[in-house]
Amino acid sequence: MIDRLAAHGYEAYAVGGCVRDSLLHRIPEDWDITTSAAPDQVKALFARTVDTGLQHGTVTVLLGGGSFEVTTYRIDGAYTDGRHPDQVVFTPSLLEDLKRRDFTINAMAYNEQDGLVDAFDGAGDLAAGVIRCVGNATDRFGEDALRMLRAVRFAAQLDFQIEEQTKHAIQKLAPDLKKISAERIQAELVKLVVSPHPEYMRILYQLGISKVILPEFDRMMETGQNHPHHCKNVGEHTITAMQQTPQDKVLRLAALLHDVAKPYCKTTDEEGTDHFYGHPQKSAELARQIFRRLKFDCDTMERVCALVRWHDYNPVLTEEQVRRAVIKTGERQYPAIFALKQADILAQSSYQREEKLAYLRDYREMYEAVIANGDCISLKQLAVSGRDMIGLGVPQGRQVGEILNKLLEQVICDPAKNNRAYLLSQARAYQKQS
Helix, strand or coil: HHHHHHHHCCCEEEEEEEHHHHCCCCCCCCCCECCCCCCHHHHHCCCCCEEHHHHHHHHEEECCCCCEEEEEEEECCCCCCCCCCHHHHHHHHCCCHHHHHEEEHCCCEEEEECCEECCCHHHHHHHHEEEEEECCCHHHHHHHHHHHHHHHHHHHHHEEECHHHHHHHHHHHHHHHHCCCHHHHHHHHHHHHHHCHHEEEEEEEHCCCCCCCCCHHHHHHCCCCCCCCCCCHHHHHHHHHCCCCCCCHHHHHHHHCCCCCCCCCCEEECCCCCCCCHHHHHHHHHHHHHHHCCCCCCHHHHHHHHHHHHHHCCCCCCHHHHHHHHHHHHHCCCHHHHHHHHHHHHCCCCCHHHHHHHHHHHHHHHHHHHHHHCCCCCCCCCCCCCHHHHHCCCCCCHHHHHHHHHHHHHHHCCHHCCHHHHHHHHHHHHHCCC
């Protein structure tokens, strides 16, 4: 693509994240091109294009089974709303285009003819492990307040430090994040949460970002836990739990929010010991409010809230009680619930830790045995269905469900009873009794 643009007299470079990732010896997720060619000139050179952002000079070129954003060199006008430039002016200068970018590590360009174009020492900052704004940090964040959250997100992904002037600008301008849409906040927050270093949530708190985008986290960071089972405040416990979970969106979000309502449930007894009665249920309710505020999809919300609600539930360890636990808490929570419970235990004090981990191992093994045995743990696994009930003459509606649940109760107690002939005979008997 760069060669074709160059062959027609235009400058063209790979730019931004793909250059950064290449210098870090990582495979870029996508490739962006910046060019002196205007959008209509780009479109004239490639057979398949999509007008994805012509007002900002961006054309998506479809080539070789991939899609590539090609953007004309531009200078952004004033950002009155702190989100979008009031106007975009195309420029023939690559340097002017690079000046408008957020961080030095994202303001490098490359082509084979000129090599690396690095006017702001992005390569030096990569080597030093530093996130630094291009030019004046206050100006960059004034243009787009989301860049403040992006700075911490990049730091978490790369395990970099934020340069001091950049950090001071964030502390000063963090309230401007109120201007940013929930969807954009959510996308950046999730990237941070699933990064290799979720402990950078602490930086969000220290820089005043979480106060704007997730004030509940500030309450957690400021709520102590004077209890034998804990050695950290709620927020620090939460950060440690996140570090103990895999880089999975649902699990990391569940770890982030599993104790989110503890500050609102806290009581202290006469001996000075703190208690947080009912916090799993209340945390699930508060998590749901947060997900709605940040415009999360319903599937993520339901999965995370269920894990949060049941993270502290510990059934008696018999196979029957484990079957009941799966039905009560929901099949979708397994086996993820074990990862969350383990992270929670490892983030607590050492008090009774070995006993807790031993219980969890037994719980997991018993669950795995139930699954390996093919035990029925849901209505859909019953050897009979609602259609069978109707075939027996049971009226459609509530009575069908009542009989099926009675049959399921028998099968939970004794999995061998999940036999079609036996269950049909029992269904007939229940029908006669009703």
